Amino acid sequence: MSSPEIxxxxxxxxxxxxxxxYKELARRIGMSESSMKRVFxxxxxxxxxxALICKVADLxxxxxxxxxxxxxxxxxxxxxxxxxxxxxxxxxxxxxICCLGQWTLAQIVETYDLTExxxxxxxxxxxxxGLIRLRPDNSYRxxxxxxxxxxADGPAQQYLRSHVVPDYFAGRFGGAGEVVMCQPARLSxxxxxxxxxxxxxxxxxxxxLQTQDSKLPAAQRDGYTLMVGLRSxxxxxxxxxxxxxxxxxxxxRPAAPGRA
Numbered sequence: 001m002s003s004p005e006i007x008x009x010x011x012x013x014x015x016x017x018x019x020x021x022y023k024e025l026a027r028r029i030g031m032s033e034s035s036m037k038r039v040f041x042x043x044x045x046x047x048x049x050x051a052l053i054c055k056v057a058d059l060x061x062x063x064x065x066x067x068x069x070x071x072x073x074x075x076x077x078x079x080x081x082x083x084x085x086x087x088x089x090x091x092x093x094x095x096x097i098c099c100l101g102q103w104t105l106a107q108i109v110e111t112y113d114l115t116e117x118x119x120x121x122x123x124x125x126x127x128x129x130g131l132i133r134l135r136p137d138n139s140y141r142x143x144x145x146x147x148x149x150x151x152a153d154g155p156a157q158q159y160l161r162s163h164v165v166p167d168y169f170a171g172r173f174g175g176a177g178e179v180v181m182c183q184p185a186r187l188s189x190x191x192x193x194x195x196x197x198x199x200x201x202x203x204x205x206x207x208x209l210q211t212q213d214s215k216l217p218a219a220q221r222d223g224y225t226l227m228v229g230l231r232s233x234x235x236x237x238x239x240x241x242x243x244x245x246x247x248x249x250x251x252x253r254p255a256a257p258g259r260a
Contacts, residue, residue, distance in 0.1 A: 004044040007068040011053065012040060014064060020057050028056040069133075069141060076148045082129050083151060087159040095122040096131060100146060101223065102214050105138050146207030147200070168227055177224065192230065199228050 015025065026036035029052060039049065054061040078086075086093045091114070098108050105123075109116050120138055127134040133141045150156040173180040187195070206226050213221055 076145045083155040147203040
């Protein structure tokens with residue numbers, strides 16, 4: 001769905017909430033009801049027309065545009081340059097994770113040893129990288145999907161393997177709302193691809209729950225991290241126990257002529 005279509009969709013929902021029909025809206029503007037329906041049916045609208053409709057319907061145009069921007073599709077994969085910039089600066093990476101967690105500037109300053117000025121500088125960097133859109137009041141809008149994924153074997157994945165994974169799995173996973181699984185299986189390539197899609201759906205569900213819980217007071221929410229992987233792999237200790245190709249080949253080698 002394009003941005004103009006989303007604006008029309010949000011405007012239609014706002015009018016419905018205000019219980020303003022096309023007929024009533026047309027009356028206030030001085031148009032016919034059929035003409036008004038055509039305006040909304042085109043799924044595009046000039047700023048002048050949008051401003052007029054918002055004015056006669058007593059709607060805040062900036063709120064309509066902001067909600068439309070929040071609904072707009074967001075990228076689900078970072079560029080190589082974006083990932084390199086994040087992993088090169090731990091503080092910038094921390095700020096990016098906080099933004100993905102939808103923290104406010106005040107919450108970040110209260111929690112971490114960062115001044116407000118430092119946080120704003122980091123937010124400006126994230127804005128320049130295209131990860132957020134910084135607003136004049138120092139709030140922000142995410143430009144990436146909450147369920148985005150890192151590049152395969154990119155800078156972020158390399159950083160995760162070296163620093164994050166060991167620290168993450170050092171935990172006990174015994175608290176409420178915690179679980180760890182290691183479940184082997186023998187699958188076809190088609191089934192493995194299906195599992196990858198299910199994993200991505202799980203990430204999307206986590207993002208949905210985060211958005212839902214963002215309305216709760218901060219004291220009722222805590223930081224959780226979902227780390228899921230699926231790959232063709234065998235534990236190195238097990239691989240060392242496999243019969244070598246040499247042993248296998250000798251086991252099936254026919255006896256030399258003239259020997260029992």
